[in-house]
Structure formats: structure tokens, C-alpha cells
Amino acid sequence: MPKDAQSPKKPRGNRAALTHKVGYALRHPERVGPHVRRAGRDAWLRLRHRMLDIGCGNLRGGWRFIDHLDTGHYYGVDISPDILIAAKETLTERGLQAKLPHLTLTGDLRLDFLPDGHFDVVHAHSVFSHSPLSVVDECLAHVGRVLTKTGFFDFTFDRTEGTEHQVLREDFYYRTDTLLTLAAQHNLHARFMEDWEKRPHGQSKIRVSRAPLPS
Numbered sequence: 640m641p642k643d644a645q646s647p648k649k650p651r652g653n654r655a656a657l658t659h660k661v662g663y664a665l666r667h668p669e670r671v672g673p674h675v676r677r678a679g680r681d682a683w684l685r686l687r688h689r690m691l692d693i694g695c696g697n698l699r700g701g702w703r704f705i706d707h708l709d710t711g712h713y714y715g716v717d718i719s720p721d722i723l724i725a726a727k728e729t730l731t732e733r734g735l736q737a738k739l740p741h742l743t744l745t746g747d748l749r750l751d752f753l754p755d756g757h758f759d760v761v762h763a764h765s766v767f768s769h770s771p772l773s774v775v776d777e778c779l780a781h782v783g784r785v786l787t788k789t790g791f792f793d794f795t796f797d798r799t800e801g802t803e804h805q806v807l808r809e810d811f812y813y814r815t816d817t818l819l820t821l822a823a824q825h826n827l828h829a830r831f832m833e834d835w836e837k838r839p840h841g842q843s844k845i846r847v848s849r850a851p852l853p854s
């Protein structure tokens with residue numbers, strides 16, 4: 640089990656209950672307008688998004704996406720059968736069965752079972768930090784096909800400013816330029832996400848897309 644894998648958390652509280660919402664609105668009437676605007680924007684986004692979560696793990700983070708997205712709009716793939724069994728447990732513990740996420744075991748990252756131009760969000764969190772460059776290369780070679788024209792693929796990686804190296808073939812450290820160059824070789828636009836560095840995540844992030852995106 641990678642060092643940063645976590646066990647599922649306890650079920651959420653009852654903040655979504657109508658009584659809680661009404662009570663909150665009465666106590667904070669000034670917040671109702673912004674909340675309604677945010678809720679409208681979230682509903683609009685929810686309808687649009689289809690997400691592919693590469694190396695979804697046990698859904699320690701993925702359950703939040705499943706909760707947010709429309710039914711059937713979340714696709715998680717992972718190389719480990721045991722992890723996918725744990726993912727189903729998280730789904731059950733979170734009470735998200737009705738969202739019908741797709742959880743698929745995969746032996747490679749060619750993504751050939753997925754349709755063209757389907758996903759506007761693709762995400763690989765804490766996956767390439769455990770992957771040799773050949774796996775990153777395979778993913779970048781194929782991810783463009785499943786992205787929509789305006790979609791993007793965000794991935795995190797362990798960044799080194801010095802010599803690239805790996806530890807026990809478990810942890811891999813890449814230079815930013817190596818990954819940006821690899822993306823360009825697959826006709827993808829890629830940018831290092833400076834704003835991600837401002838928060839203490841431990842890993843760095845690159846965003847790739849089929850066409851240049853506004854920053």
C-alpha cells in the first residue's frame with residue numbers, strides 16, 4: 640500500500656438536511672443570495688462534467704467527486720483489484736450507491752475502452768509519483784483522445800530540481816521539463832500549475848489539454 644493511501648473516513652453529518660439549511664438561512668440571511676448563486680453555478684457544472692479518475696484508489700478523495708457529479712458521470716480506473724474492492728466499500732459507507740459510478744480494473748493506461756472526446760475532467764492524483772516514465776508516457780499518448788476539446792487532464796507528480804530518480808521503484812521524482820516535453824510530444828498543451836505550489840500539497844501539478852486553455 641503506498642504511503643499516502645488512507646482508509647475511508649466516517650459518513651458525513653447532516654448538514655444537507657432541509658432543517659439545517661432553513662435554520663442556517665434564518666441565522667445568516669445575508670448569506671442566502673450568494674449561496675443560491677453558488678448552488679445554481681454548481682448545478683450547471685454538475686450537469687456538464689464527466690470525470691475520469693486515473694488510479695482512483697479506494698475513493699478517499701473520489702467519493703467527493705461522485706457525490707458532486709450527476710449519476711453515472713464518474714469513471715474510476717485502477718490497476719489493483721484489492722483497491723477497487725476497497726473503493727466499493729467506501730462507496731457503500733458514503734451511501735453513494737445511487738450515483739452509479741463506473742469502477743474499472745485496468746492493466747494499462749491506453750484507455751481504449753472509453754469513447755472519444757468524452758471527459759472534460761481527467762485527473763490522476765498521487766499516481767505518477769509511483770509510476771515509471773513509460774507509464775506516464777502511455778497515459779499521455781492516449782488521454783488526448785478521450786478529452787473533450789476544452790477538457791483538461793490534471794496530474795500530480797513528485798518534482799525534483801536535480802537529477803531524476805526513483806526509490807525502490809515505488810517513488811519516482813521527475814523534473815517538470817521532462818513531463819512538459821513528453822506532453823508536447825503527444826501534441827498536448829501542458830502547463831505547470833504555479834498556483835498549486837502556494838498550498839502545502841507535497842506534490843506538484845501539471846495541467847494538459849488538447850488546445851491551449853485560459854490560465
Ligand SMILES: C[S@@+](CC[C@H](N)C(=O)[O-])C[C@H]1O[C@@H](n2cnc3c(N)ncnc32)[C@H](O)[C@@H]1O
Nearest residue numbers: 641694695696699700717718719722764765766
Ligand atoms: C497513492 S494511490 C492514490 C489514489 C487516489 N488517486 C488518491 O489520491 O486517493 C495510487 C493509486 O494508483 C493506482 N495505480 C498505480 N499505477 C497505476 C496504473 N498504471 N494504472 C492504474 N492505476 C494505477 C494504485 O493502484 C493506487 O490505487
